[in-house]
Structure formats: structure tokens, C-alpha cells
Amino acid sequence: VEQRCNTFYIRAANCGSRCEEFRQLEEWKSVEVGYERCDVTSVSMDDLIEGKSYRLVVQRTPLKDKHGRVQTDMFGVIYTYRCILTNNRTSTEKDIITFYNERGASEKNFDIQNNDFGWSHLPFSFMAENMAFMMVTAMLKNFYLYLVRHISEKVKPLKKTSRLKAFILHFVSVPAKW
Numbered sequence: 001v002e003q004r005c006n007t008f009y010i011r012a013a014n015c016g017s018r019c020e021e022f023r024q025l026e027e028w029k030s031v032e033v034g035y036e037r038c039d040v041t042s043v044s045m046d047d048l049i050e051g052k053s054y055r056l057v058v059q060r061t062p063l064k065d066k067h068g069r070v071q072t073d074m075f076g077v078i079y080t081y082r083c084i085l086t087n088n089r090t091s092t093e094k095d096i097i098t099f100y101n102e103r104g105a106s107e108k109n110f111d112i113q114n115n116d117f118g119w120s121h122l123p124f125s126f127m128a129e130n131m132a133f134m135m136v137t138a139m140l141k142n143f144y145l146y147l148v149r150h151i152s153e154k155v156k157p158l159k160k161t162s163r164l165k166a167f168i169l170h171f172v173s174v175p176a177k178w
Contacts (some may be wrong), residue, residue: 009086009088023093028060030041041058048085059081
């Protein structure tokens with residue numbers, strides 16, 4: 001990866017021994033990432049590839065139960081750890097996490113367009129017609145988000161983040177059965 005790009009960000013897999021090392025760390029900074037309070041720190045990774053040193057940005061979030069209470073055990077608060085391996089040593093931990101999470105947000109957008117608005121099976125043989133279809137459905141998605149934002153305040157089972165399938169269930173399928 002390092003040979004093909006200047007800066008990289010890779011979600012690192014967690015393992016039991018690493019989590020134990022993270023529990024021993026003491027230099028955590030409290031930040032807000034995506035409207036959620038969490039602690040962050042950086043660790044130097046010198047043992048991954050011989051002669052190379054990378055930065056491991058570690059984020060820990062308290063684990064909560066279904067009622068929103070922080071879970072604890074006999075050692076204290078239980079945390080969920082997420083890590084990003086990078087060669088970026090200048091940005092803050094919060095900036096690196098936010099930048100990495102933006103990638104996930106754009107992938108989610110394409111997932112919604114593919115599954116809810118028909119982008120996975122384009123209707124035409126030529127790109128010009130498909131482009132018009134894609135632009136119209138992108139505008140429809142924006143209209144749908146506006147509509148759901150306002151309807152969700154009045155209809156309890158529908159949330160602001162509800163996908164098209166939930167909307168169809170509550171406003172098409174259920175009334176049709178009645």
C-alpha cells in the first residue's frame with residue numbers, strides 16, 4: 001500500500017492481546033466524533049514490518065446496554081476499541097478518525113442508492129439514459145430524506161434514518177392490508 005500512495009488509512013483488526021495493551025495506556029484524550037463522546041490516543045507500531053514505523057490511532061467508546069447505560073465489570077468500564085493504521089503523523093487523532101469515517105458514509109450512500117433506488121440494475125443499455133435515471137433517483141432520494149425527516153416526528157415507528165423499505169411497510173403495505 002505504501003508504494004502506491006502517499007498517505008494510507010487502514011482499519012486494523014482487534015485481537016485480545018492488543019485490547020489488553022490498550023487497557024494499559026494512560027494518555028487518552030476525550031473528543032467528540034460523530035456526535036458521540038469517546039477517548040482517543042496514538043501508539044507507534046514498530047513491530048509490524050521490520051525497519052518501518054507506523055501510527056496506530058486507537059479510539060475507545062464505552063459499551064452501553066439497550067437502555068443507554070454504560071456497562072461495567074469488576075475492572076471498571078467496558079470499552080469497544082477501534083483502530084486505524086496510518087503513516088500520517090501530522091494530523092490529530094480526531095481528524096484521522098473523521099476522515100476515515102467519511103469513507104464509510106459515502107459507501108453507505110451508494111448502498112442506499114443501489115438497494116433502495118435501483119442503481120444495482122440500471123434500466124437502459126446506454127450510459128446517457130442511465131445517467132438521467134441516476135440523477136432523477138438521486139433527486140428522489142433527497143426528496144425522500146426531506147419527507148421522512150418531517151413525517152418521522154409524527155409517525156412513531158418511522159425514524160429519520162429509516163430506509164425506503166420501512167417507509168413502504170408503514171405507508172403502503174400496512175394501509176393496503178387494512
